[in-house]
Amino acid sequence: MYFQTTTTFFLFLGVLSLDFERAKDHAEKFLESCVHSGLAHSWDTEKMRWVKPYPEVTGYILSLFSSRRIHEDLCSQMAHRLMRLQRPYGGYFSFKKKAAYVFDTAQIGKGLLDWYMWSKDEAAKKAVRLCGDFIRKMQLDSGAFFPIYSEKSRERVSLNTSWGTSFSTINCKATEFLIALQDAQVDDFREVINKVCQWTLRQEQLLYTHPGAYSLEGLWAGGFAKEVAARLEKCFIPRIQENGFLAYHPDLQYSYSSGSVQVGILCALNGCLDEAKSIWQWAWNVQQKHNNGGLFQYANPDGSINTSIHSEINSWGTKYFYEFSSILQTKTTTLY
Amino acid sequence: MNFRQFYKQRLQRYTSPSKVDRALLGLLYRSFPQPCRIIEAGCHTAHLSYKMARIGYSMTILDILDTPLRKAERKFLDSRLPVEAIHSDIMLVDGHWQGLWNSGVVQCYPPEKREILIKKMCSIAHTILLIYPTVEDRHFPRQNKDDTPPGIVGCKEYPVNDIPSIMSEYCHELYHGSIPPKQLGLAYPFEYVIGKPS
Numbered sequence: 001m002y003f004q005t006t007t008t009f010f011l012f013l014g015v016l017s018l019d020f021e022r023a024k025d026h027a028e029k030f031l032e033s034c035v036h037s038g039l040a041h042s043w044d045t046e047k048m049r050w051v052k053p054y055p056e057v058t059g060y061i062l063s064l065f066s067s068r069r070i071h072e073d074l075c076s077q078m079a080h081r082l083m084r085l086q087r088p089y090g091g092y093f094s095f096k097k098k099a100a101y102v103f104d105t106a107q108i109g110k111g112l113l114d115w116y117m118w119s120k121d122e123a124a125k126k127a128v129r130l131c132g133d134f135i136r137k138m139q140l141d142s143g144a145f146f147p148i149y150s151e152k153s154r155e156r157v158s159l160n161t162s163w164g165t166s167f168s169t170i171n172c173k174a175t176e177f178l179i180a181l182q183d184a185q186v187d188d189f190r191e192v193i194n195k196v197c198q199w200t201l202r203q204e205q206l207l208y209t210h211p212g213a214y215s216l217e218g219l220w221a222g223g224f225a226k227e228v229a230a231r232l233e234k235c236f237i238p239r240i241q242e243n244g245f246l247a248y249h250p251d252l253q254y255s256y257s258s259g260s261v262q263v264g265i266l267c268a269l270n271g272c273l274d275e276a277k278s279i280w281q282w283a284w285n286v287q288q289k290h291n292n293g294g295l296f297q298y299a300n301p302d303g304s305i306n307t308s309i310h311s312e313i314n315s316w317g318t319k320y321f322y323e324f325s326s327i328l329q330t331k332t333t334t335l336y
Numbered sequence: 337m338n339f340r341q342f343y344k345q346r347l348q349r350y351t352s353p354s355k356v357d358r359a360l361l362g363l364l365y366r367s368f369p370q371p372c373r374i375i376e377a378g379c380h381t382a383h384l385s386y387k388m389a390r391i392g393y394s395m396t397i398l399d400i401l402d403t404p405l406r407k408a409e410r411k412f413l414d415s416r417l418p419v420e421a422i423h424s425d426i427m428l429v430d431g432h433w434q435g436l437w438n439s440g441v442v443q444c445y446p447p448e449k450r451e452i453l454i455k456k457m458c459s460i461a462h463t464i465l466l467i468y469p470t471v472e473d474r475h476f477p478r479q480n481k482d483d484t485p486p487g488i489v490g491c492k493e494y495p496v497n498d499i500p501s502i503m504s505e506y507c508h509e510l511y512h513g514s515i516p517p518k519q520l521g522l523a524y525p526f527e528y529v530i531g532k533p534s
Contacts, residue, residue: 142501146512155513158504160534167504 020329023284026293027322028070031061033292034315035074038081042312043294045305055085055092056104057316062111064319066118079115082108083127090130091149094164099157100149102138103164105131106174113180125186132187135174139192143199145171163211170211172200172218179221197222206235208249209259216266229270236263240275244282245301254306257286257295258317265324268331280328283321294318355521360384360467363515364437367465367530368393374435377426377457382408384439389417396420398429427456436461439526443468443493450494451502458506458533466503467528468496470514500529507531 034041034050040057041050062078065071086092091100092108109131116124138146138156144167146156159165175196178189197219206212212235220228240246246263248256264279285303286295294313298306305311361384368374372393376385379397381404389395389412397412399405402423412419422429436457445453457464472495484491500512509532514525 140501140504141498142504144501144504146500146510150511153511153513155511156500157512158510160508166508167510 017329017332019284020325020332023287023325024322024329026287027295027318027325028293030293030313030318031064031315031322032071032074034294034318035061035078038077040078040315042297042314043292044310044312045290045296046307046311051312052095054095054315055082056094056101056107057314057319058082059104059108059111060316060319063107063114064322066111066114069118072118075115076119079112079119079121079124082112083123086127086130087151089149090127090132090134092131098151100134100151101164102135102145102147102149102171102174105134106171106177109135110177110180113177113184113186117184128181129186132178132181132189135178136189136192139195140167143195143197145174145196147171163208168211169200169203169206169215169218172196172222173214175218176221193222197224201227206231208256209236209246209263210248210256211259212236213259213262213266217262220266220269225270228266232263232266232270232272237267237272237275240278241301242278243301244278244280246279246282248298253301254308255282255299255301256317257283257297257299258314258320261295261317261320261324265320265327268324268327273328273331276324276328276331280324283324287318287321295321355519357384357387359515359519359526360439361387363467363528364388364465367437367463368435372434374437375422375429375431375433375461377436377438378441379408380404381411385419386411386415386417389419390415394418396422396431396433398422398424398426400425426453429460431460433461435463435465437465437467439467440469442466442499443496444491446494447498450498451505454499454502455506458531462532464503464507464531464533465528466499466531467526468499469493470496470525470527472496496527499527503529503531506533508534 036050039053039055040061042052044051058078059082062075065075087100092105093099094101094104109128112124113128116128138149140146146158147165147168148157150157158167163170175193178193181187182189200215200219216228216231236246239250246255246260248254248259260279261283264276267279268276282303283295286299287293289303289305290313292313295317296305297312297314297317298309300306364384370392374393375396375398376382377398379385379399382397385395385397397405397408397419405421405423409419409421442450442453500510504510511530514527517523517525520526
């Protein structure tokens, strides 16, 4: 009886581990295929073509591959394209030209830093340093970041149009890059990091999974694990449904897949493994709905695509899912 | 020649009021598209408001000092330009304007009083434009007399780093930039914030 139970248990673990491995493989294939001319794209399932070349997301993928020391040629291609796109003052444009974004610059900076750690390419180090300087200059005394630098008017700008263009807590995610810079002894950012984390902690309740999870990732990197756990407990965990579905916003009936996966990762890091596994199962279901290995940007509770905004499969959600699978694989193996 | 004398000379050589006026008027026109009813808080002789009134802005000028205010009012009236002149402390003013601007006062308020001033400004206008010198410029020694009222030449000035932060607490839309010395014809830059109160 004992032998039978133990065998079943280890068989279950083996199957689960295999699932993580399979999910990672598919995600990696998608991430590899989404890079064209050195920039990451999204896949439009209706138009059936790659759309939206996105420097910020290229930074994510560069970071993921470089830190794992895989796909060297692709990484080199991405890094060189990103270095060419950098503005002389260190910032990076988003979709909107003539305006550099703090958030995008931090994500690209992180990618380039990981590439530098692998390749020891001095040009990458210079670019990374410029990114750090740009981010530092965009910070207010209160700790918040001006999200945009307008090249045309040479002004730091905050608008009230969306979370990407206002004094938003998403910019706390820059902490990850600044801490990595600090660790790599490129520059000292302790004051910047502390100020942005303290400012983020003073802000209101989180409702949207994305960008809510970005600010939590920043706080986590800044060493505020307890605060992150409290916010997860209060704002997101009660909203996770039995099948792992987590709505984009309490009033919406669909999920922003990347946001759900980001919350799942934070749950896993905070020791809420049941919740994390439940979200992972749902996200895996989303991944299996399409054969290219990516995750729909917006998905319904059953994992099918939600086209109310658009019908794209994006690379950042897929990248997070790859990391999520890795984390759970490690945690599950370590636990047992 | 020491450092201070060098920059004093340089300042004299560079000082050209018309350049400053041109730079500030450009900023004012951009910040307040016409038609617009504007108040200049701490106007002194209001020479820029006068120029704005001449091209059609509806101006209110306010100052705590009576003499320069009356002089400014007389100049408007002599040119048959409509103007509302208010002799008062900004903190005591009631009303609502589409725009409020000021140059060279906000840096004279100590940090603890600055927030109250900005909050008050945000409560009476749709768009705020504050212009102030970069007082930390080590090349330009400030006079910093403690007993001179804010906004008067030579009065004590405080660091300006927190001005955009305070504005961000009250404004949903904010622009922060600086006008370089070359454009002003001065030895030091001006900073400015344009805010739209929430």
